[in-house]
Amino acid sequence: xxxxxxxxxVNTLKVLILLEEIGTAYKLEPINIRTGxxxxxxxxxxxxxxxxxVIVDQDDFQLTESGAILIHLADRFDCGLASKGTARDxxxxxxTYQLSTxxxxxxxxxxxxxxxxxxxxxxxxxxxxxxxxxxGQMDTRLSQTRYFxxxxxxxxxxxHYAWMTRLRVLGLSLSDAPHITRWMDDLSQRPAIQRAVxxxxxxxx
Numbered sequence: 001x002x003x004x005x006x007x008x009x010v011n012t013l014k015v016l017i018l019l020e021e022i023g024t025a026y027k028l029e030p031i032n033i034r035t036g037x038x039x040x041x042x043x044x045x046x047x048x049x050x051x052x053x054v055i056v057d058q059d060d061f062q063l064t065e066s067g068a069i070l071i072h073l074a075d076r077f078d079c080g081l082a083s084k085g086t087a088r089d090x091x092x093x094x095x096t097y098q099l100s101t102x103x104x105x106x107x108x109x110x111x112x113x114x115x116x117x118x119x120x121x122x123x124x125x126x127x128x129x130x131x132x133x134x135x136g137q138m139d140t141r142l143s144q145t146r147y148f149x150x151x152x153x154x155x156x157x158x159x160h161y162a163w164m165t166r167l168r169v170l171g172l173s174l175s176d177a178p179h180i181t182r183w184m185d186d187l188s189q190r191p192a193i194q195r196a197v198x199x200x201x202x203x204x205x
Contacts, residue, residue: 001025001026001027002019002024002025002026002027002055002056002057002073003026003027003028003029003055003056004016004019004026004027004028004029004053004054004055005029005031005043005046005047005052005053005054005055005056006028006029006030006031006052006053006054006203007030007031007032007033007034007052007203008200008201008203008204009033009052009053010103010162010163010165010166011052011053011066011162012052012053012066012200012203013162013165013196013197013200014053014066014069014070014158014159014162015053015055015066015069015070015073016028016196016199016200017158017161017162017192017193017196018070018073018074018079018080018155018158019073019196020192020193020195020196020199021079021080021158021190021192021193022073022077022079023192024077028199028203030203031043031052033052038050038051038052046062047062047064049064051064053066053069055069055072055073057072057076066099066159067095067096067099067159070095070155070158070159071092071095071155074154074155080153080154080155080158081154081155082152082154087149087150087152090148090149090150090156091148091149091154091155091156092156093149093156094141094148094149094154094156094160095154095155095156095159097156098156098159098160098163099159101134101137102134102138102160102163103159103163105127105130105131105134106131106134106163106166106170108127109124109127109128109131109170109171109172110166110169110170112124112127113169113170113171114169124171128170128171128172131170131172132172132173135172135173135174135177135180136176136177138160138177138180139176139177139178139179139180140179142179142180142182142183143179146183146186147183148160153187153190157183157187161184161187161193164180164184165197
């Protein structure tokens with residue numbers, strides 16, 4: 001059985017979605033990052049970087065970083081990522097876009113909107129402007145194809161979707177992004193995603 005160490009975070013949600021899509025048995029071990037459990041000696045023994053998510057897979061194989069975890073699980077269970085060819089390359093291209101662009105920019109918005117003290121409205125506005133450009137790039141891609149990698153749902157969609165569940169608290173708008181809206185409606189109807197979102201919400205207590 002796979003053990004997932006995580007909390008109610010975007011990166012934990014990515015892994016939860018894929019585990020639910022796979023349909024394999026897993027155990028969730030909450031690590032309360034708000035009370036500092038990620039800094040405990042016990043958790044640092046699992047991940048010296050003190051970050052969630054982490055999975056412990058067969059033969060006590062430990063893996064960190066959400067992108068690496070998604071690729072590992074997708075390959076192991078043949079779910080959400082083609083084994084070779086252009087379809088795999090395209091999925092990894094858009095997964096990398098999420099890890100390098102959407103995620104970091106949205107993370108900056110979250111920080112300046114809710115965590116920074118004192119508040120810096122000019123900095124927040126700067127990152128929100130960039131965030132809207134990111135949404136524009138995503139919408140352009142989804143105007144060309146059903147999912148990010150093509151006609152098949154992949155881990156690239158999972159990775160992007162997790163941050164999109166936080167869109168309202170980021171102060172970003174989809175008013176000019178009809179293709180993202182269509183894609184969000186599609187993914188929101190997937191039973192595995194509905195289950196994963198419910199699990200993540202339950203972690204909050």
